[in-house]
Amino acid sequence: MSSDVQQAQPVLIADNISKAFGITQALSNVSVSFLPGEVHALMGENGAGKSTLGKVIAGLHKQDTGTVTLEGRELIPGSLDDAFAAGVRIVHQELAQCPNLSVAENLCLHDIPKKGFTVDFDEMRRRAENLVHQLDPSIDVARPLGELSPGRRQICQIAASLDKDEHGNNAAKVIVFDEPTSSLSLTEASTLMDITRDLAARGLTIIYVSHRMSEIFTCCDRVSVLRDGKFVATNIVKEIDEPTLVEQMIGRRVSTPGAKHESNPEEKAIEALVGDANSEEPEYDKDPILVVRDLNSPGKLHSIALDLYPGEILGVGGLVGAGRSELFDAIFGIDSRASGSILVEGVEIAGKGTKAAIDAGVGLGYVPEDRRNQGLFFNLGIDENILAPIMPDICGGFGMRRLEDELRRVQARVDKFRIKTATLRDTKPSELSGGNQQKLLIARWMSDRTKVLLLDEPTRGIDVGTKTEIYKLINEAADLGLAILLVSSEMPELLALSDRILVMGEGVIKGELKGAEMTQTNILTLATDESNTPTKTAAPA
Amino acid sequence: MSRTESAEPNHAQSTTPSTPRGSFLSRLFSHQESGLVIVIILMMCVLTIYGHFNQSIGKRNLEIPNDARIELLDAQNNAHEVGTIAKRNIAQYRVTHGDDVRDYPASTIDRFDATTNTLYAIDKQNRFLKKSNISLVLKDASFFAIMAVGMTGVIILAGIDLSVGSIYAFSAIVGAMALSALPEGAGWYISLPVGMLTCMTVGTLCGLANGSMSVGLGVHPFVITLGMMAVLRGLTIVIPQQIFNTQSIGGFPDSIMTGTIKAELFGVHPVPVFVMIFVAIVGWFVLSRTVFGRRIYAIGGNETAAQYAGIPVGKVKILVYTITGTLCGLSAFLYLGYFGAGETNAGNAYELQVIAATVIGGASLMGGRGTAIGAVLGAIIIQLINNAMVIFEIDQSYNQIVMGAAIIIAVVIDQTKQRVQARRG
Known part of the structure; x- marks a missing residue:
């Protein structure tokens, strides 16, 4: 897989993206390109900007500078609608669904099928089953979504992202998974990773935002590392090992404790105040x-x-x-x-x-x-x-x-x-x-x-x-x-x-x-x- | 209805072992409405049994032809004239009309009125289960059940409308002014559209004001409708006072009262009940079968998700408040036709009854849940409780205590049921 993807033309290019929230610079001049049919992980520590980049690509956040280009067309910054129409989808927790409605209604919420004045329930069920049963045939689309386990709810959300628009056009091409396994059990997470691989095999590009090391090595083709809002490197997963990846995430700071405060004034300040607090084993003579x-x-x-x-x-x-x-x-x-x-x-x-x-x-x-x-x-x-x-x-x-x-x-x-x-x-x-x-x-x-x-x-x-x-x-x-x-x-x-x-x-x-x-x-x-x-x-x- | 039934076998095939479905009975019981129906049936059983052993005693005209002769017989079958025998000595009444001779034992007769030649029989009836009582319960329920259907939509949106009682009163007063201006003998084809259009237009405009203000200004509907409640009630009092110097406007054409709204059928006046049933069915259909209805549930379930799904949240909300106003107007029109006058204190505290009916009917104030049929059944339960107080001959002042307790109990039971179901799910 990795050798194939190297030769392909990128389907989506995030070019020179910068984004600040107040005084915090979440992303500065980040450029990443994504190939068709790959699972591309975005990795980094908390606050490294990986999630922000995913949201900028999907149009949930509007970048300050830079462009997102899908198949040669520049997407309108910060427009979820434009990204959706172009085939970019995002699966993430904050966009939760309506737990009181059935799975089928949730899946068709943006475009409920009609027969005259009434909802066409048969058509809705058919459409929902088409979407969900590619991923998990055991989900009953007539049940209220709120009664499903978190894993299955997640699967329904992924299924929703596979939907086309009302004319049957604009199928999903790129799907951003934002921390997809964070609320799932291990078995559910492994099901989800199987689904991820399956979607990639059908030619979709999956942008997989996660900090779980094992998931990266199980289901991703390439991994781009961000640190403090800056791009560090894009690696082919098969050619990298865990320590190297950790080093990229932490950057120059990973080294011996003595050498860790080379150039960062903030750390110097801490060091000056704290002294050698942790150099010696503390003794506890008290209870x-x-x-x-x-x-x-x-x-x-x-x-x-x-x-x-x-x-x-x-x-x-x-x-x-x-x-x-x-x-x-x-x-x-x-x-x-x-x-x-x-x-x-x-x-x-x-x-x-x-x-x-x-x-x-x-x-x-x-x-x-x-x-x-x-x-x-x-x-x-x-x-x-x-x-x-x-x-x-x-x-x-x-x-x-x-x-x-x-x-x-x-x-x-x-x-x-x-x-x-x-x-x-x-x-x-x-x-x-x-x-x-x-x-x-x-x-x-x-x-x-x-x-x-x-x-x-x-x-x-x-x-x-x-x-x-x-x-x-x-x-x-x-x-x-x-x-x-x-x-x-x-x-x-x-x-x-x-x-x-x-x-x-x-x-x-x-x-x-x-x-x-x-x-x-x-x-x-x-x-x-x-x-x-x-x-x-x-x-x- | 036929749609769901035709979809059912199809559904059974697609159901998988992982999602077990209960038996027909347990599915029936899991429905919100079936629980309410069971409560109603239980209440009616209790009231019927009580009503059977504590029958109401009335009198009934035996409809004796005017030229019939009525004799008062004593125990020895001797005939007496009225006034010549003490009532306790009468054994039976003999009615002779041509060749037809009938005897009525004294124990079944209440009284004989010699001046009009009328014989009144003692009439014992089940205190609860009689035509007049049942129709009274349903008629009383219908006025606010109609509003409760609109309120259900509002509450599914996680909103609230406190102004329904005032909209009802205001529409009634404006409608009464229009109807009283019509000539006495105006036909139903004039009075019906005039009354109905006036009341419903006024209600619709009030509802539109509620919806557009709460959406447009971004103010919680509690505040907007609380304000509207006071403003409209004030207008209801001021307008008739300033123009007619009265608190009650009547004098409508008969065609709007006995001609249509209070038309008699089988000895009762069922038109408001028919309208209630019609509104309930339309409400059920709109909420469960139309795109608009499903959008209301979606907004109540998760407004943000609804927005991201491209649902015009503001528009839907305004429309729901507007429809609630329209239904208040419709209800006010029925009130005018039924009682023949619009009073300034009409619909006082109706907002609480309407909200209570909706909540007893299974709507959640958190939004996302509720049905039109449930709201109507809730209204009927409230009226049954009221009726029970009358039948048990409990002082009316206890009404509020019982009603309040019933609301709390109903909601607690519903919540518990929800929690149990969620745990099983």
């Missing part, structure tokens, strides 16, 4: 402050066990969807379906909800990943944003607020975290910069009573200067005895801050790395390793 045993959550976490010591920063590495934020939700009591044992200084908090976790005697704090939706109250002032979790404890009789006392506490916190705000009471979080918003959220949870702090992506989307400040605050707090669980998708950050690193994947802890073992290669290898993945039981279809 762990947080002990988690056999923590399970249906479909999210499996048998999680971990110990966290006072003064320690325990990093949690893994890829998107590994279950890291879900772990935090479970520990903090947000996930009501979680079961197991969570002991904070011997006090059991599992199953008691969030109130038990933030109780003064327990002292858990949680800085969630999404500060806009999970973190700040954008309708309230700086003071209430900081004091929200402790307000019931510092108020006077009958729940009356003691404004003087509150202001004093807020002032202290704002000073310590150097939050730049005009006023303490009237300023709303939306008036602050992103970095100050993040500091505000961290300030809420870094109070005197917090003993264990869960930090989920504490520096997402903020500038280098504020990042440095936040690293300093985290380290200072740990030195004073605060125990910190840290999730970060930025490898240098995770490596520099953590004393130990747990690597998660598919809801389980895949391994622990200490001292010199803590390298990007090891983290990525553990994270993508599927040998110790629990077999999820496929939902009965």
Whole structure:
């Protein structure tokens, strides 16, 4: 296959694509060409831009510069309709279907067949069966889509993408699969890969966006690697091995720990602050402050066990969807379906909800990943944003607020975290910069009573200067005895801050790395390793 | 109907072992509507049994010819004149008309009216299962069942329309003004189109306003229709007050009342019920069989997906609110014809009854689910509950408590059923 595809003319060319979201440059001058009948993987770390490129090709995102050309015709940027008419389709999760309608109706939704005034149900069934039964003859198209297992729903979505337009023209030529297996069990994923190969054998081009190493080697012909929004290389899968691919994904940064901070000022900043935090094996003379045993959550976490010591920063590495934020939700009591044992200084908090976790005697704090939706109250002032979790404890009789006392506490916190705000009471979080918003959220949870702090992506989307400040605050707090669980998708950050690193994947802890073992290669290898993945039981279809 | 039946054998062939289908019975029970029908049948059984043992006692004119002679006989068969025998001593009444002589035992007779020569028999009837009561339940249900069919479309869209009661009242008042302007003796071919067109046009315009404002301004329909509810109710009160200085507009041609809407058939007035059945069937057909109907379900299931599938989401929404307004107008027209006057407090709190009927009928306020037939059955259940309160002779003030509890219970049962089905699926 690989020798054939080399000689063919490309069917689709993405040329010099750039795309920025706000200040984040998701893609810069990326050019990739795709051949007919190949499965072409787009690979990269989280945030490398692989998904963005897929969406630009399908017309879901509008690129800032550059062109997408299909069979010599330039597609209208950002037009899903034009891409669809030309034969470019995308299968991705956010474009979910209508679960209350039948499979057949979902497949024909854009063009329901009519007989006079009424829906032609026979024709609809025939068309849907034609589409779905090429992929999975056992799907009953009359059933409501919502009753199907996730794998079969995915298959229906792929089937929908094979549809022609109302005149029977414009069959699909290129299909973008955006993380197609992320919600599937292993058996479902392998069915999906068979389907992928089958479609390619019929001459369709499949653009396969994934970060699962094994899938690339099982079903792809070529793989293009992106890193930090830039194109790295296109390789023929048969001619490349896993370590080389990992190296391309991580780039120059993969090397010995000592040489890892050559030219990146950001990493230098971390290094300068942190020093040799992880060069020596940490010693634990004290008892762990947080002990988690056999923590399970249906479909999210499996048998999680971990110990966290006072003064320690325990990093949690893994890829998107590994279950890291879900772990935090479970520990903090947000996930009501979680079961197991969570002991904070011997006090059991599992199953008691969030109130038990933030109780003064327990002292858990949680800085969630999404500060806009999970973190700040954008309708309230700086003071209430900081004091929200402790307000019931510092108020006077009958729940009356003691404004003087509150202001004093807020002032202290704002000073310590150097939050730049005009006023303490009237300023709303939306008036602050992103970095100050993040500091505000961290300030809420870094109070005197917090003993264990869960930090989920504490520096997402903020500038280098504020990042440095936040690293300093985290380290200072740990030195004073605060125990910190840290999730970060930025490898240098995770490596520099953590004393130990747990690597998660598919809801389980895949391994622990200490001292010199803590390298990007090891983290990525553990994270993508599927040998110790629990077999999820496929939902009965 | 015939379509689904003809598709059925075909379907059985394509069904695979992986998707087991239950027996005919379990499939019947899994239907939303069949559950409602079972509830209705159970309620009717209970009420019939109770009504049988607590019969209503009335009197019935025995229709004696005017020239017949009626004698009052005592236990010894001696005839007496009226006023010469105490009622307790009468054993039977003898009616002689030519050669025809009939005896009626005193226990079956309520009273003899000598001045009009009329004999009234004691009439015992099942308190629930009698023509007049059943038609009363169905007639009362029909006025808001018709609106509930429109509301079902709105709720499937994950929207809400709080203004239905006010649209109903406003259309009725405007329609009443038009009808009262007609000459007394106007024929049905004038009064029917005038009344119907006026009411339905007003309703349609109100619905159009609801839909286009909520879609065009991007405001949640709860807010828009809450505002419209108050505005229209206010107009309903102000207009007759300013123009006629009254709160009730009547004086319609007879042709619109006994001539058409309140026409008598087999001793009852079934026209509103016929209209309700017609609207239910059309509603069922539109929602389940037309492209427009399926688009409503698609939008309610996942609006984003509907948009990406090229469905004109805004247009569909506006149309659904408009149709709901039209149905309110139709219902108001029936009300005018049936009661012969439009009052400013008509349809007060109807929005709650209509929403309750829709929800009891299986519609989900989260959108994507609901049927027209279910809404009509829901309306009938509500009226049956009302009727049960009357038959059990429970004070009317308890009505609201029972009604509220019934709504909550109905929805909880429905949700539980959904969850169980999802788990099995």
